Amino acid sequence: AAVPGMVGGMLLHCKSLRRFEHSGGWIKTLLDEAENERMHLMTFMEVTQSRWNERALVFTVQGVCFNAYFLAYLASPKLAHRVVGYLEEEAIYSYTEFLKELDKGTIENVPAPAIAIDYWCLPADSTLRDVVMVVRADEAHHR
Template identity: 50%
Template sequence: MPCNDAGDGAAVPEMVGGMLLHFKSLRRFEHSGGWIKALLEEAENEHSPIEWWATLRRKQFTLTRYTEFLKELDNGNMQNVPAPPIAIDYWRLPPNSTLRDVLAVRADEAHHRDVNHFASDLLYQGRQLKEAPVPLGYH
């Protein structure tokens, strides 16, 4: 699964796409099929992992892939320290959560993948996003 390391431009495509779709929708008085909201939510959701990864990097954690990070934790090569407050706040985790608990963010990453692939498949087929509303269960 891809990891969004701090500084790699994560959230930029979703933000740009959402804003462009928003302006196009306003100009043409068209509904987006829920894509404006979906893309902007994707951008926001990409932001928190970047912040907490940056927090970990400042503490000398240098791994940048979730799966590798989990292996290091599970093998005892890294200490399963308390989760950063930003992660606890964003994912509404219990106050005593650890890094291992935060790595539930992998589900978010899988969700990003699915939404982005759905959108890119539509565009590859020469269709517009509004032709196929955001998949059910998105939110």
């Protein structure tokens, strides 16, 4: 999910340099979003204790999505941003369902990983539920 912010920020940066125009803060906003989404991935990769094959899958999907989103953004930045907005809405729904499963006990509410506690300045005794709450809030902010 970090790909759209990175691609959009990169392409706006290049456009700004070509036209000698200020982006109105959009470059920083998109790159900050990419960083935030990267932290979501890093956090959940740590929670799941991902293996090499899962990391390889992330690497492969990232390569495909980067190129696809790059081409989509070149063709229609407005449409590309709309697609991301839709994906963020779906992410909010997914995290809400995740919270329901945590509350039912279907998914174990393990302690929050240190990376999440540090990044979101969470209390030391935070749990996975606390992490999902802040991640869902991030997704709501991104749409």
